[in-house]
Amino acid sequence: MNILIIEPDKVLSNIYINAFKNLGLDIYIAKSAQAALTLADGYPPSLVILEIQLVEHSGIEFLYEFRSYSEWKEIPIIIYSCIPVQEFNNNWQILKQEIGIEDYLYKPKTNLKQLIKLIKEVTSKQSETIKY
Amino acid sequence: MARVLRLENETPIISQQLLLNIAEELKMPLLRIARANESSLFDDQMNLQSSEIIRTSTDNALKLIDNYILGIRLALEDASFIKESVSVSSVLYDAALDLTSLAKINGVELELNIAGKFAPVAVNREALHAALVSLGAALIEAIPAHENIQMKLQLATHRSRYGIVAGVYAQTKQLSEQTLKMGRRLQKTSRQPLLNLSHSNGAGVFVADSILNSMGLKLTSSRHHNLYGIGTILEPVNQMQLIT
Numbered sequence: 104m105n106i107l108i109i110e111p112d113k114v115l116s117n118i119y120i121n122a123f124k125n126l127g128l129d130i131y132i133a134k135s136a137q138a139a140l141t142l143a144d145g146y147p148p149s150l151v152i153l154e155i156q157l158v159e160h161s162g163i164e165f166l167y168e169f170r171s172y173s174e175w176k177e178i179p180i181i182i183y184s185c186i187p188v189q190e191f192n193n194n195w196q197i198l199k200q201e202i203g204i205e206d207y208l209y210k211p212k213t214n215l216k217q218l219i220k221l222i223k224e225v226t227s228k229q230s231e232t233i234k235y
Numbered sequence: 236m237a238r239v240l241r242l243e244n245e246t247p248i249i250s251q252q253l254l255l256n257i258a259e260e261l262k263m264p265l266l267r268i269a270r271a272n273e274s275s276l277f278d279d280q281m282n283l284q285s286s287e288i289i290r291t292s293t294d295n296a297l298k299l300i301d302n303y304i305l306g307i308r309l310a311l312e313d314a315s316f317i318k319e320s321v322s323v324s325s326v327l328y329d330a331a332l333d334l335t336s337l338a339k340i341n342g343v344e345l346e347l348n349i350a351g352k353f354a355p356v357a358v359n360r361e362a363l364h365a366a367l368v369s370l371g372a373a374l375i376e377a378i379p380a381h382e383n384i385q386m387k388l389q390l391a392t393h394r395s396r397y398g399i400v401a402g403v404y405a406q407t408k409q410l411s412e413q414t415l416k417m418g419r420r421l422q423k424t425s426r427q428p429l430l431n432l433s434h435s436n437g438a439g440v441f442v443a444d445s446i447l448n449s450m451g452l453k454l455t456s457s458r459h460h461n462l463y464g465i466g467t468i469l470e471p472v473n474q475m476q477l478i479t
Contacts, residue, residue: 111380111434112263113341114288118270121284122277135382156427158380158434185262186426210266215273 104226105129107148109139109165111157122215128226134158136165143169148178149229150222154210155184166202179205179225183218252423253441257303259426260438263376264292264299291336295372298333302365302442309362309449316450318357323401323469324349326360327390330367334375338388343375348391348459353399354471362450363401363469366443370454370465371403373439378405380434391459395468400457402466407432410463412456419444440465 106128110116116132123130131146133139136157143151151169155162162182169175180202188195188207198204205225208218268289275285309316331347338345367390374388389404404410409432421428422441429437444454452467 112267112376113379114267114292115270117284118267118274118288122270122274125277134380138382154434156434158377159431161427185259185266190426211262211269215270215277 104149104229105131105146106150106152106222106226107131107133107139107143107146108152109133109136109157109162110152110154111135112154118215122219123222126219126222126226128222136160136162136168139165140168143175147174150225151178151180152183152218152222153180155182155186163198166198166204170202176203179229181205181218181221181225182207183210183213184208185210250445253303253438253445256422256436256438256441257299259436260299261296263435264296267292287336288340291340295337298368298372299439299442302369302439302446305362305365306442306445306449309359309446316359316362319360320355320472321358321360321363322355323353323363323392323399326364326367327392327401330364330371331390333364333368334371334390337372338375341375341379342386343378344385344387345375346387346389346391348389351393353392353394354473356399356469357472358452358469359450362446363467366446366454366467367401367403369439369446370443373433373435373437373443374403374405374410376435376439377429377433377437378407381407381409389459389462389464391462391464393459395457398468398470400459400466400468402457402459402464404457404459404462404464404466406462408463410456410465415440415454415456415465 108119108130110132111134120130131142133142137160153162182204187209206221271285271288275282327349328347331345334345371390378386378388384406387405391404392399392401414429414432418428418437426436429440447454447467454465454467456465
């Protein structure tokens with residue numbers, strides 16, 4: 104099972120690679136929206152973890168672009184960002200409905216343990232879906 | 236709405252927006268510290284790497300705060316910041332030493348290009364050093380977020396027709412006057428004023444800007460060989476060559 108992590112910060116992405124290495128998942132890290140689309144094309148992800156604040160194209164642009172491809176419409180996406188969800192105000196609900204987001208996690212308030220727990224939950228749901 | 240505290244003569248002293256940027260920027264080193272600490276608990280082998288991340292991120296956060304404070308003190312015209320005869324090359328050398336660990340944990344190769352003999356400049360050494368470190372740190376963190384550019388940053392000096400340029404250079408065209416102009420304009424309204432350059436709010440660039448401004452200098456774009464960069468132009472003081 105492939106997980107695509109979109110994280111521009113080099114140090115944090117190294118930490119994720121180390122923290123997730125025992126989950127039995129193949130981790131792919133992209134630092135930009137464009138690189139993420141290319142990676143997703145080559146290694147279809149079962150889950151996407153996204154930081155919204157990226158260089159050049161934002162995470163929001165990535166979301167719309169990603170969902171525009173039929174094969175990626177159902178792939179769960181977790182936003183794991185330095186931007187608190189409150190900053191989106193009512194737009195968040197619109198975005199959630201339009202794009203379909205599994206969860207929005209605020210980085211300073213979500214530690215690795217909590218993130219791993221959520222990854223496990225989402226990927227186990229995915230495996231069940233695949234079985235059926 | 237951003238407010239600016241002013242002295243009686245209307246000199247801006249404390250930009251709440253810059254303070255807000257710094258508070259936001261400090262999330263990143265603190266996040267790195269917290270996650271590196273947590274990650275070291277998963278795996279004994281990570282301990283050494285994590286302690287390096289924790290040490291460097293802490294140092295970097297403290298430097299950002301110190302440099303911000305220095306900018307404010309300069310703006311308040313603190314008399315202790317007198318101009319002195321300074322060798323630009325030696326300031327760049329010291330700045331490179333300060334940035335080495337940060338570059339290492341970000342996978343950025345740091346180069347120093349101070350070849351050539353330049354006349355000293357009259358500037359406050361501590362403030363120039365702080366501005367270059369602040370700028371360098373911001374770019375070291377910004378470069379790895381770009382695709383298809385060399386993970387190299389060069390601290391360099393050269394002569395131009397306007398004076399001696401001291402700056403920080405990389406392969407990215409985003410280090411341009413336009414990026415700076417747009418950044419300064421968007422600083423009040425955007426989370427990512429340097430959108431094409433940095434994934435963070437680039438507080439370090441604005442701190443460097445405020446320090447240089449307070450000394451009557453300017454942060455500006457410049458080219459060094461085939462690299463793009465930002466830095467400042469310093470006026471050489473040839474008379475001082477005799478006493479250095």
